[in-house]
Amino acid sequence: MSSVNIIVKPEAETPRPPPRERILAAATELFYRQGIRAVGVEAIAEAAGTNKMTLYRHFASKDELVAECLRGFARHVEAAWSALAEAVPDPKARLRIWVREVSNRVTDPGDRGCALVNAAVEIPEKDHPARRVVEAFKSAQRDRLVGLCRQAGARDPAALADELFLLIEGARVCAQSMGPKGPCCQLVRLGETVLQSHGA
Amino acid sequence: MSSVNIIVKPEAETPRPPPRERILAAATELFYRQGIRAVGVEAIAEAAGTNKMTLYRHFASKDELVAECLRGFARHVEAAWSALAEAVPDPKARLRIWVREVSNRVTDPGDRGCALVNAAVEIPEKDHPARRVVEAFKSAQRDRLVGLCRQAGARDPAALADELFLLIEGARVCAQSMGPKGPCCQLVRLGETVLQSHGA
DNA sequence: CAGCTGTGGTACCGATCGGTAACAAGGCAA
DNA sequence: TTGCCTTGTTACCGATCGGTACCACAGCTG
Known part of the structure; x- marks a missing residue:
C-alpha cells in the first residue's frame, strides 16, 4: 500500500x-x-x-492577516466587476444586471453580507489595518460606480451612484437582520425606479 | 477631612x-x-x-447580558417611536420627520449604526439569545412602519415600508464603512422621492 | 555529498477569557 | 439586637487567546 x-x-x-x-x-x-x-x-x-x-x-500578526484577507476579497470583487464590464458592454444593461446579481446573492440564505462592511462593523478602531482596506475599497467602488452611471447617461452620475449604494448596502444588511424574505426583496424594483428617475 | x-x-x-x-x-x-x-x-x-x-x-451569562442589553435598547427605541407619534400626529409629517432624524443621527461621526444590526453582524450563531431579540425587534419595527405608511395613505403600505427600510439601513451601514460624507447623505432626498411615488 | 530554505510539530509564554467559591461588610426589617 | 439579604473583595478555576522558541525533516541547489 x-x-x-x-x-x-x-x-x-x-x-x-x-x-x-x-x-x-x-x-x-x-x-x-x-x-x-x-x-x-x-x-x-x-x-x-x-x-x-x-x-x-x-x-506578521492576526490583524495583518485580516487585512490581507480583505485585500484579497477586494481584488476578487474588482475582478468580477471587470469581467462583467467585458461581458456586458452596454452600461445601462450592466447596471441592471449588477443590481440583479446582488439581489440574487442576498436571497441566498447562506449569504452573510459584504465581508468588508462586516469587518468595519466588527472593528471600530480607526487605526486597524483592516479599516484602511475597507475605506480604500469602498472609495474605489464608489468611483467605479460613478463612472458607470456616467457612461449610462445619468443626469447626475454621482447622485445616482450614491443612491444605488444606499439601496444595495441596505438590502445586504437587511438580509442579515431581517432574513432573505424581508425588505431586501424590494431591491430590484426600487433600483429600477431610481435608475429610470435618473435617465439611466 | x-x-x-x-x-x-x-x-x-x-x-x-x-x-x-x-x-x-x-x-x-x-x-x-x-x-x-x-x-x-x-x-x-x-x-x-x-x-x-x-x-x-x-x-446568568455574558450572552444573557448581551440579550438583555439589546432588549433594553429595543425598549428605548420603541419609547422614542411612541413619543414621536404623540408629538407629531400627522402620519405623513411623522414619516418625514423620522427619516430626517435618522439622517441627522447618521451624520454624527460618533454614531456606530444600529446596535441590533451590529449585533446581528457580529453574532452569526442562529441560536444565540441575542439573535432572537434582533429578529423580534426588527419584525415589530417593520409592522409599526407598515401601519404608519398605511395611515399616511400609501397605496402599497408594505412595499413603501420595506423600501424605506432599505434606505435607512443602507444609510446607517454606509455611514459606518464610507463615512458620514458618503452615500448616506442621499437619504433624505431619496426618501422623499420614495414617499411621493407611493402617494404618502 | 553538504548546505540552505521552507515546512511541520510540539511545547511553551504571559495575558485574558467567561465563570465560580468563599468570606467580610453593609442595609434593613423584625 | 438579631438575622437576613445584597453587595463588595479577593482569589481562583480551566480554557483559550495571540505569539514564539526550538527542533526535525523534506526538497532543492551547489
Whole structure:
C-alpha cells in the first residue's frame, strides 16, 4: 500500500497550494462565516492544514492577516466587476444586471453580507489595518460606480451612484437582520425606479 | 477631612442606581462602542463601578447580558417611536420627520449604526439569545412602519415600508464603512422621492 | 555529498477569557 | 439586637487567546 503511494505519482490531482494561499483561503472563509474576533489563529492554521508557526512566518500578526484577507476579497470583487464590464458592454444593461446579481446573492440564505462592511462593523478602531482596506475599497467602488452611471447617461452620475449604494448596502444588511424574505426583496424594483428617475 | 465626609450628608446628589441598572448601562455603552466580542465582563463590571461577582448574580451569562442589553435598547427605541407619534400626529409629517432624524443621527461621526444590526453582524450563531431579540425587534419595527405608511395613505403600505427600510439601513451601514460624507447623505432626498411615488 | 530554505510539530509564554467559591461588610426589617 | 439579604473583595478555576522558541525533516541547489 505504501509502495503504491510512493511509486504511482498522482499527476492528475492538483498539487495543494503553498501554505500562504491555504491560510488566506481558510482565514477568509472562517472570518466571513463566524466573524473575525470569533476565530482564533489556531483554528485558521488547522483549517489550512498547517500550524500556527507557519502562519506567523507569512503574516506578521492576526490583524495583518485580516487585512490581507480583505485585500484579497477586494481584488476578487474588482475582478468580477471587470469581467462583467467585458461581458456586458452596454452600461445601462450592466447596471441592471449588477443590481440583479446582488439581489440574487442576498436571497441566498447562506449569504452573510459584504465581508468588508462586516469587518468595519466588527472593528471600530480607526487605526486597524483592516479599516484602511475597507475605506480604500469602498472609495474605489464608489468611483467605479460613478463612472458607470456616467457612461449610462445619468443626469447626475454621482447622485445616482450614491443612491444605488444606499439601496444595495441596505438590502445586504437587511438580509442579515431581517432574513432573505424581508425588505431586501424590494431591491430590484426600487433600483429600477431610481435608475429610470435618473435617465439611466 | 474625613470627619467632614462623615458628618455632611450629601442629600442633594442623586443616589446611584442599583447595580443591575449600572451594569446594563455600562455594558450597553461598551458593546456599542467597541463591539460585543471585544468587551470582557471584567471591563463591564469595572465600568459599572462593581465587580464580576455581582454581575453574575444578576445575569446568568455574558450572552444573557448581551440579550438583555439589546432588549433594553429595543425598549428605548420603541419609547422614542411612541413619543414621536404623540408629538407629531400627522402620519405623513411623522414619516418625514423620522427619516430626517435618522439622517441627522447618521451624520454624527460618533454614531456606530444600529446596535441590533451590529449585533446581528457580529453574532452569526442562529441560536444565540441575542439573535432572537434582533429578529423580534426588527419584525415589530417593520409592522409599526407598515401601519404608519398605511395611515399616511400609501397605496402599497408594505412595499413603501420595506423600501424605506432599505434606505435607512443602507444609510446607517454606509455611514459606518464610507463615512458620514458618503452615500448616506442621499437619504433624505431619496426618501422623499420614495414617499411621493407611493402617494404618502 | 553538504548546505540552505521552507515546512511541520510540539511545547511553551504571559495575558485574558467567561465563570465560580468563599468570606467580610453593609442595609434593613423584625 | 438579631438575622437576613445584597453587595463588595479577593482569589481562583480551566480554557483559550495571540505569539514564539526550538527542533526535525523534506526538497532543492551547489
